[in-house]
Amino acid sequence: MPYTFSNLIEGARPSEIRELLKYASQPGMISFGGGMPNPSSFAIEDIKQIVNDVLTVSWKYALQYGNTGGLPELREEISRMLMETEGFAADPQEIIVTSGSQQGLYALPKILANPGDIIISEAPTYIGAISSFNVNGIRTIGIPMDEFGIKTDLLEKTLEDLKRSGKKPRYIYVIPNFHNPAGYTLSLERRKHLLELSSKYGIPIVEDNPYGEIRFSGEKVPSLKKLDPTAEVTYLGTFSKVMTPGLRIGYLVSSTEVVRKVNLLKQAVALATDTLSEYIALEYLKRGIMKKQVPKTITLYRKKRDIMLSSLEECFPEGSTWSRPDGGMFIWAEVDKSIDTTAMITKALEKKVAYVSGSSFFPDGSKRNNMRLNFTFSEDDQIKEGIMRLGEVISSEMKLVKAA
Numbered sequence: 001m002p003y004t005f006s007n008l009i010e011g012a013r014p015s016e017i018r019e020l021l022k023y024a025s026q027p028g029m030i031s032f033g034g035g036m037p038n039p040s041s042f043a044i045e046d047i048k049q050i051v052n053d054v055l056t057v058s059w060k061y062a063l064q065y066g067n068t069g070g071l072p073e074l075r076e077e078i079s080r081m082l083m084e085t086e087g088f089a090a091d092p093q094e095i096i097v098t099s100g101s102q103q104g105l106y107a108l109p110k111i112l113a114n115p116g117d118i119i120i121s122e123a124p125t126y127i128g129a130i131s132s133f134n135v136n137g138i139r140t141i142g143i144p145m146d147e148f149g150i151k152t153d154l155l156e157k158t159l160e161d162l163k164r165s166g167k168k169p170r171y172i173y174v175i176p177n178f179h180n181p182a183g184y185t186l187s188l189e190r191r192k193h194l195l196e197l198s199s200k201y202g203i204p205i206v207e208d209n210p211y212g213e214i215r216f217s218g219e220k221v222p223s224l225k226k227l228d229p230t231a232e233v234t235y236l237g238t239f240s241k242v243m244t245p246g247l248r249i250g251y252l253v254s255s256t257e258v259v260r261k262v263n264l265l266k267q268a269v270a271l272a273t274d275t276l277s278e279y280i281a282l283e284y285l286k287r288g289i290m291k292k293q294v295p296k297t298i299t300l301y302r303k304k305r306d307i308m309l310s311s312l313e314e315c316f317p318e319g320s321t322w323s324r325p326d327g328g329m330f331i332w333a334e335v336d337k338s339i340d341t342t343a344m345i346t347k348a349l350e351k352k353v354a355y356v357s358g359s360s361f362f363p364d365g366s367k368r369n370n371m372r373l374n375f376t377f378s379e380d381d382q383i384k385e386g387i388m389r390l391g392e393v394i395s396s397e398m399k400l401v402k403a404a
């Protein structure tokens with residue numbers, strides 16, 4: 001007897017990134033596709049020591065079912081860390097540990113919206129957020145960005161139009177630092193405007209900040225949660241980019257009411273986060289490994305960003321533009337308008353270079369001539385070689401389109 005699937009899962013599209021990961025391991029392939037940290041950013045010796053110590057001292061707890069909200073000591077350490085790095089106070093009761101911040105991204109539309117409701121995001125936005133909106137039946141409205149982040153004047157206009165037609169979005173989802181995929185950072189002025197709009201229209205904000213600590217240049221801009229502690233801001237953080245993504249530890253900070261609802265959902269989805277991973281993350285913070293490791297990761301990635309930027313300058317055809325991120329893991333490139341980067345991907349793969357096409361990052365799949373380039377995973381010489389190959393693919397595609 002055939003299975004009948006739900007409308008929501010029938011409507012879900014596979015992520016281009018997951019598909020591309022299959023090619024990433026082919027011999028000779030240079031992949032700028034996945035959003036993967038470089039393995040040399042993992043503090044492997046420290047992690048080995050921690051695992052050994054945890055399994056010697058706390059194994060009875062670390063191998064047992066955990067608390068749905070997360071290990072209490074870990075929540076306390078996260079609270080301390082947030083005060084130190086972001087400068088805002090979060091009571092451990094206002095924190096829930098999640099399986100990566102992706103679990104928070106999945107939970108929020110589930111607890112704050114009903115299928116058919118509207119959520120506002122930047123356009124482009126993180127592909128995993130689009131997936132979570134899709135499987136929750138959300139209608140996403142994307143607001144264009146420029147190098148200073150989401151265009152808050154356009155956001156205001158959209159909110160006003162929606163209000164006039166009697167619609168109220170459930171929340172505004174933003175990635176203020178070193179945006180994935182765009183690499184842009186939301187300016188202080190626009191952060192303030194965004195908070196004003198949130199309060200004027202009574203719409204909460206979800207601030208997703210996986211890359212905030214990985215800054216190579218420029219001044220730190222205060223988080224939305226710090227700028228206005230009275231505003232309804234739910235903050236998502238993760239250990240994926242500052243420890244390892246394999247351990248799947250993230251966290252969500254919000255009012256105790258929101259945290260309680262996420263906890264209820266998590267009871268149904270996962271019972272608890274992996275306890276062993278929680279213990280590892282706890283020790284990683286307590287032993288000061290995070291503080292020691294992040295500057296090393298910054299040095300490693302800054303060099304890679306610079307190599308990619310200079311390679312783009314050298315190899316991409318005239319008329320191409322790209323972002324110059326002050327941190328994070330991605331450069332967002334725009335190529336000649338005649339090119340459809342989704343169609344071009346097979347030609348790039350033939351030349352053994354991968355990227356993610358821009359349309360994947362638009363809630364409505366629009367915008368055909370962008371690509372996201374990850375600069376953290378590849379080795380330095382591969383970055384040069386890969387951008388050279390990609391430059392050639394784009395140039396020959398431009399010639400083909402012109403000749404047609």
Ligand SMILES: Cc1ncc(COP(=O)(O)O)c(C=O)c1O
Nearest residue numbers: 035100101102126180238240250
């Ligand atoms: C903007 C953004 N949010 C959330 C995530 C999810 O990260 P994780 O679930 O590993 O914490 C990512 C991962 O790349 C991301 O780029």
